[in-house]
Amino acid sequence: MITVAVDCMGGDVGPAATLPACAAFLASHPQAQLLLVGQPEAFKSWPQLLNNVRCRVVHASEVVTMDDPVEVAMRRKKDSSMRVAIQHVKDGVAQAAVSAGNTGALMAISRYLLKTMEGIDRPAIASQMPNARGGATTVLDLGANVDCTAEHLLQFAVMGSALVVAISGREDPTVGLLNVGEEVIKGSEVIKQAGVLLRNAANTGDLNFFGNVEGNDIFKGTTDIVVCDGFVGNVALKASEGLATMIGGFIKAEFSRSIFTKLGALFAYPVISAFKKRMDYRRYNGAALLGLRGLVFKSHGSADAFAFEQALARAYDAAHNQLLEKVRERIAHAAPLIDPEAIPSDLKSIPTI
Amino acid sequence: MITVAVDCMGGDVGPAATLPACAAFLASHPQAQLLLVGQPEAFKSWPQLLNNVRCRVVHASEVVTMDDPVEVAMRRKKDSSMRVAIQHVKDGVAQAAVSAGNTGALMAISRYLLKTMEGIDRPAIASQMPNARGGATTVLDLGANVDCTAEHLLQFAVMGSALVVAISGREDPTVGLLNVGEEVIKGSEVIKQAGVLLRNAANTGDLNFFGNVEGNDIFKGTTDIVVCDGFVGNVALKASEGLATMIGGFIKAEFSRSIFTKLGALFAYPVISAFKKRMDYRRYNGAALLGLRGLVFKSHGSADAFAFEQALARAYDAAHNQLLEKVRERIAHAAPLIDPEAIPSDLKSIPTI
Numbered sequence: 001m002i003t004v005a006v007d008c009m010g011g012d013v014g015p016a017a018t019l020p021a022c023a024a025f026l027a028s029h030p031q032a033q034l035l036l037v038g039q040p041e042a043f044k045s046w047p048q049l050l051n052n053v054r055c056r057v058v059h060a061s062e063v064v065t066m067d068d069p070v071e072v073a074m075r076r077k078k079d080s081s082m083r084v085a086i087q088h089v090k091d092g093v094a095q096a097a098v099s100a101g102n103t104g105a106l107m108a109i110s111r112y113l114l115k116t117m118e119g120i121d122r123p124a125i126a127s128q129m130p131n132a133r134g135g136a137t138t139v140l141d142l143g144a145n146v147d148c149t150a151e152h153l154l155q156f157a158v159m160g161s162a163l164v165v166a167i168s169g170r171e172d173p174t175v176g177l178l179n180v181g182e183e184v185i186k187g188s189e190v191i192k193q194a195g196v197l198l199r200n201a202a203n204t205g206d207l208n209f210f211g212n213v214e215g216n217d218i219f220k221g222t223t224d225i226v227v228c229d230g231f232v233g234n235v236a237l238k239a240s241e242g243l244a245t246m247i248g249g250f251i252k253a254e255f256s257r258s259i260f261t262k263l264g265a266l267f268a269y270p271v272i273s274a275f276k277k278r279m280d281y282r283r284y285n286g287a288a289l290l291g292l293r294g295l296v297f298k299s300h301g302s303a304d305a306f307a308f309e310q311a312l313a314r315a316y317d318a319a320h321n322q323l324l325e326k327v328r329e330r331i332a333h334a335a336p337l338i339d340p341e342a343i344p345s346d347l348k349s350i351p352t353i
Numbered sequence: 354m355i356t357v358a359v360d361c362m363g364g365d366v367g368p369a370a371t372l373p374a375c376a377a378f379l380a381s382h383p384q385a386q387l388l389l390v391g392q393p394e395a396f397k398s399w400p401q402l403l404n405n406v407r408c409r410v411v412h413a414s415e416v417v418t419m420d421d422p423v424e425v426a427m428r429r430k431k432d433s434s435m436r437v438a439i440q441h442v443k444d445g446v447a448q449a450a451v452s453a454g455n456t457g458a459l460m461a462i463s464r465y466l467l468k469t470m471e472g473i474d475r476p477a478i479a480s481q482m483p484n485a486r487g488g489a490t491t492v493l494d495l496g497a498n499v500d501c502t503a504e505h506l507l508q509f510a511v512m513g514s515a516l517v518v519a520i521s522g523r524e525d526p527t528v529g530l531l532n533v534g535e536e537v538i539k540g541s542e543v544i545k546q547a548g549v550l551l552r553n554a555a556n557t558g559d560l561n562f563f564g565n566v567e568g569n570d571i572f573k574g575t576t577d578i579v580v581c582d583g584f585v586g587n588v589a590l591k592a593s594e595g596l597a598t599m600i601g602g603f604i605k606a607e608f609s610r611s612i613f614t615k616l617g618a619l620f621a622y623p624v625i626s627a628f629k630k631r632m633d634y635r636r637y638n639g640a641a642l643l644g645l646r647g648l649v650f651k652s653h654g655s656a657d658a659f660a661f662e663q664a665l666a667r668a669y670d671a672a673h674n675q676l677l678e679k680v681r682e683r684i685a686h687a688a689p690l691i692d693p694e695a696i697p698s699d700l701k702s703i704p705t706i
Contacts, residue, residue: 132599146541180587188499215588216595234533235568239589242569246485267620
């Protein structure tokens with residue numbers, strides 16, 4: 001049995017999304033148990049959860065809102081559903097926690113309660129984006145760390161590899177370093193230094209390093225994992241969401257233009273619906289907070305029940321496939337590489353183009 | 354009359370794209386003249402250009418290839434079509450140059466020959482991306498500068514504003530600072546410092562600063578201009594191109610799946626074609642190299658004749674609307690702001706979240 005602690009109050013939608021997601025998740029995961037954390041009144045109209053032997057309600061009197069500053073979430077809301085869910089992971093009662101709440105608060109509370117894993121300086125946020133190969137590319141960091149060193153990027157690469165092994169079952173996944181060109185002389189100083197560390201890690205067998213990749217490689221699926229700092233990752237993720245939303249809006253507008261185009265939509269319906277399914281980012285919902293001494297998954301704030309269910313499934317898979325141990329082993333093995341001496345001092349002389 | 358110098362050999366396609374583009378451009382721009390720079394044999398089958406009184410062929414014996422390192426382009430190919438075209442801008446014979454050649458070489462040769470404008474530390478690459486408002490968002494820098502200071506970002510904002518005024522005729526365009534959140538406390542140290550400088554510039558009337566924007570705002574069209582460092586801009590641009598390509602591929606694949614979906618495509622044809630037109634990034638081809646003492650426009654390397662023609666039109670508009678003077682005036686006015694003293698020393702104490 002795997003127990004997942006669920007922050008039922010978090011996100012833009014709250015219990016109206018999280019509770020149906022929990023019911024659907026339990027139905028498809030017979031080996032799972034859930035701790036439903038939230039305010040008592042939220043569960044009133046859910047007898048099928050209250051009466052389910054694989055569910056237990058845990059009361060929490062407060063809710064972290066999407067706008068709460070980190071300090072408020074941390075210091076003034078000590079009985080929030082978010083915090084209580086994570087506390088259950090810390091206490092070993094649950095093997096993972098899932099929340100659709102405010103990312104900054106979730107990361108801060110998770111770091112505070114669970115602490116960072118040995119050998120990790122900074123936890124990272126990793127998520128999947130669909131790619132043209134029909135699979136998904138795991139990208140990290142997506143916003144936890146706006147300023148990163150080369151060592152942080154190496155840690156992200158190692159943790160991302162462990163995640164893909166645990167979630168996708170793919171052995172020896174490939175890692176790309178996000179850059180502005182494929183050549184090793186490209187990029188900022190930090191990126192060039194990270195390139196050196198990642199190549200060293202490939203030589204010692206700690207990573208399957210592909211080399212530099214560019215923004216379009218995320219969607220081409222050139223590598224299983226793409227590593228970048230949280231600023232770049234966050235911008236790439238949100239720009240892609242913005243573009244996908246714009247394209248969706250264009251298609252809708254064009255098909256609703258006249259009676260003829262509406263008729264066209266009717267005929268094109270099977271295609272539009274297949275396309276929609278293929279592009280459905282809800283399927284990829286559930287970002288991992290990696291590098292902590294416990295598993296925490298972040299659902300998109302606007303997730304509906306279907307999307308939140310995916311995040312629950314992802315957290316379950318990670319716990320079931322022992323993601324935590326996989327990260328720990330890989331980081332311990334790669335530790336000698338994460339050493340400032342590993343970067344040659346003459347690297348600064350490589351010209352930036 | 355405005356004269357544009359054209360590197361006819363550059364890009365993946367070369368004269369097969371640039372020469373028909375020149376012919377079409379001349380037909381639609383009666384006040385334009387072109388200097389066609391390239392190897393003599395390239396023009397042989399183009400009597401309509403050779404005989405056009407508004408065209409003059411300038412011979413250049415060499416071609417900068419897409420793979421040429423900057424050093425090769427700069428030192429070993431001094432008679433390249435790219436360099437000769439830019440030399441004509443320097444000499445005042447042409448008011449702008451356009452090339453589809455290798456970006457690194459184009460920027461390096463442009464900087465070397467034209468020099469940087471007074472008050473500008475680093476030239477930037479600015480281009481337009483379509484937005485959901487039916488217009489376009491101007492984004493810079495798109496890859497010329499991988500490491501930027503706050504002062505560089507302020508210079509980009511000022512130059513981008515001048516570009517939008519010159520190209521779109523929009524007075525007082527809004528500027529957004531690309532960040533990982535809207536709040537002023539978000540982002541890296543450089544971004545927070547840039548926020549201070551941009552707010553100061555708004556107070557002195559040098560900029561219409563909107564505030565922080567996120568990746569999705571590029572496609573929402575929240576602001577006319579989005580400012581970022583070249584690393585982030587390049588990743589956002591290429592990720593968006595990658596996603597658009599993937600979506601295009603999905604639509605094509607879904608419509609070709611069976612006889613029924615092909616029939617659907619037939620009925621949906623007017624919509625697909627309107628959608629394609631709306632999404633046609635070729636319309637936005639032609640990135641400005643800003644901050645130089647002369648106008649240079651970069652066409653996408655894979656541009657076809659239609660796309661290259663857009664780049665020519667953009668260069669013409671920029672010259673016609675005196676972009677260079679507009680940038681110079683705005684930078685001179687904003688110069689007092691570009692002063693490290695303008696950043697309060699206690700900014701470092703703002704927490705990074």
